[in-house]
Amino acid sequence: MSTNDYAGKDTLPPELDQRVRSELAADERLVWVGRPRPDRFRGQTILLSFVGAFCGGVPLFIITVGLMVAVGAGPGGGLSGCIPFLFCLLPAPFVLLGGYMLVAPLWMPRHIRRIIYAITNRRAIVWEPAWFSDRYTVRSYTGAGLRRMHRADRTNGTGDLVFEEIYSPSSYSSNGGTTGSRHQIGFLGIDRVREVEELLRLTLMV
Incomplete structure (x- = not known):
């Protein structure tokens, strides 16, 4: 393979x-480039839609009830007449957020297609796009940083090469414990995962 050739050449926009x-x-120099398969994240996309339906549906119900109460009460004077309508406005942002999450199957695949993976002769690189802008978070891993890498296989030959897991606490208990979620970083949802792992090890870890 020449210095101008690499696995995955001409596959990126x-x-x-x-x-x-x-x-x-x-x-x-590049050794390999790739992107995740959108179907790898189908479960997360469906879950996000269900959460969006709940997060948007409950505030929408509150708004509907509030409007019915406001209309039923008839016109009122002064500040007291505005209170029911102001109450209806409070949940509005949650309705918008829930609606955005509900249509995740429409925008999530596009977001996933913006993720980029690459192996060079010096490092493995992951480009993660921001959700609401064109900015990217770029993470680099040398051979020493890949010692704890592990692989998750699927029957169709696809899989994940997980480089690290980032824990994000979401709440704290009174006894000092925390609960949260783990965010996996690596080459997730790629085709021919075993071949990519072998190439990665031969390039950076030998």
Whole structure:
């Protein structure tokens, strides 16, 4: 393989290809590039839709009840006449957020297609796009940083190469404990995961 050839060449759209190349150092060359399969995140997408239906449905019900009460009460004077309508406005942002989550199957695949993975002769790189902007978080892993890497296989040959797990606490208990979620970082939902793992080990960990 020449220095201009690498696995996954010509598989990225021009704008993503340019983003990858702008990250490389002068003496750094690509070995492999790829992106996750959108169907890898189908479960999360469906769950997000259900959560959105609940988070948007409950506030919408509250707004509906509030409007019915306001209309039934008839016109009122002064501040007291505005209170029912002000009460109806409070849950409105949650309705919008719930609606956005409800239609996750429409926008989630596009977000996933913006994720980029790459292996160079010096490091493994993960580009994670922001949710509400064009910004990216770029994470790099050298051979030493991949010692705890593990693989999750699927029967169709796809899978995950997990480099690390980031724990995000969401609540704290009175005894000092925490609850939260773990965010996996790595090459998630890729085709031919075993071949990519072998290439990664031969390139950076030998």
